[in-house]
Amino acid sequence: MVRVLARHGAVTPPTTPKIPAILETEPGAQQASSPAPVITSQLQHKTMANSGKVKVGIIGSRFEGDIHCASFQLMPEEAKVVAIASPTPGNAEKLARKYGIPRVFQDYKEMLKEPDIEMVTITAPNYLHAQMTIDIANAGKHVVCEKPLCITLAEADEMIETCKRKGVLLAYAEELFFTPKYVKAKEMADQGGFGKVYLVKQSEKHFGPHSDWFWDVERSGGGALMDLGCHGIAFCYWFLGRPAIKSVYAQLGTYVHGAKTKGDDDGVCILEFENNATGMVEVSWAKRGGMSDRSEIFGEGGVTYADLHMGNALPTYSEYGFGYAVEKAPSTQGWSYPVFEEHWNYGMPQEMRHFARCVRGKETLQSTGEDGRVVMQVLYAAYASAGAGQKIPMPYKPTAKTPIGEWLGKRGK
Secondary structure, three states: OOEEEOOOOEEEOOOOOOOOEEOOOOOOEOOOOOOOOOOEEHHHHOOOOOOOOEEEEEEOOOHHHHHHHHHHHHOOOOEEEEEEEOOOOOHHHHHHHHHOOOEEEOOHHHHOOOOOOOEEEEOOOHHHHHHHHHHHHHOOOEEEEEOOOOOOHHHHHHHHHHHHHHOOOEEEEOHHHOOHHHHHHHHHHHOOOOOOEEEEEEEEEOOOOOOHHHHOHHHHOOOHHHHHHHHHHHHHHHHOOOOOEEEEEEEEEOOOOOOOOOOOOEEEEEEEEOOOOEEEEEEEOOOOOOOEEEEEEEEOOEEEEEEOOHHHEOOEEEOOOOOOOOOOOOOOOEEEOOEOOHHHHHOHHHHHHHHHHHHOOOOOOOOEHHHHHHHHHHHHHHHHHHHHOOOEEOOOOOOOOOHHHHOOOOOOO
């Protein structure tokens, strides 16, 4: 049993010790679902600390918000989630109860008034990333923004500039930089294990996203390439040591989900780097049978393959089915490949721990807003390439507001 406190929308165990309290309410706070007295601790109003666990607020309470909550709990020594904000009634409270998080808000701007919160993670739809980042930075708090960084280059520039001006971190939440298998592959490559690396391939495929807004290109900024290709583009760029990108080529199509989206649901993107290496990114919202995420690294002296699921799965047959196998798997009847320690194998707890350590000055940020901007530049060029049917030299100057605008209306011309 938990008790909801109205002043902060807090979800608090009933065994919380009594301490000095303030009885008035604030506008915008989640109202209690019971007539219990409104009590909140004065200890919640401390100034931001310079030591101890980083206090975290999360914006968003659906699929990705749940992953952030779980990830912080898997590696709890550096950070603690103390608040969740979500405009959907009941969602934040439900997630708070699941993870024992003390405060909930329907308006993230009210959460930003909490002085003890030092870092805020954004798991909201893409079109909201920019304004949320700016609001968080203006509140003097560090930002962790989920991929893609935003939906326009102008937004990316404003996000980066605002965070610099306010003296806060802008962390780009690209978990592939922290995925254990991928980190090991890069370690071997950096040690010379493959000689000169000439090709990096990254593939992520499934049958489509969890939330309806992904299918709406006005809110998402693109289709499968925007949603999944941002991972692969960042991975190739990071794995090769962030070399300059010479050109981009892409082939995109809408093969399965044309009834629900104007965006692409399958594609290939090829990056040509100035160090004479190539990156190949494969994406799909049209692949049935659950999630597929893998990379291949080719060098003149060696090769390695990393499959995030098959190496951490149990080949399983069931006549009757069972609870959960793997992200995006529609059924567990018949053959399936249930995974274990899924968040850890994706690298998400390690990512969040790193960001918290950066807030404390213990580490240097490995995934930055600037990295997210590079990905945005490539996405514009990739959609332009698919629209024009030709390779696009870099840097590319966009002609459309959002990346997918470079492709829509130009297909087949």
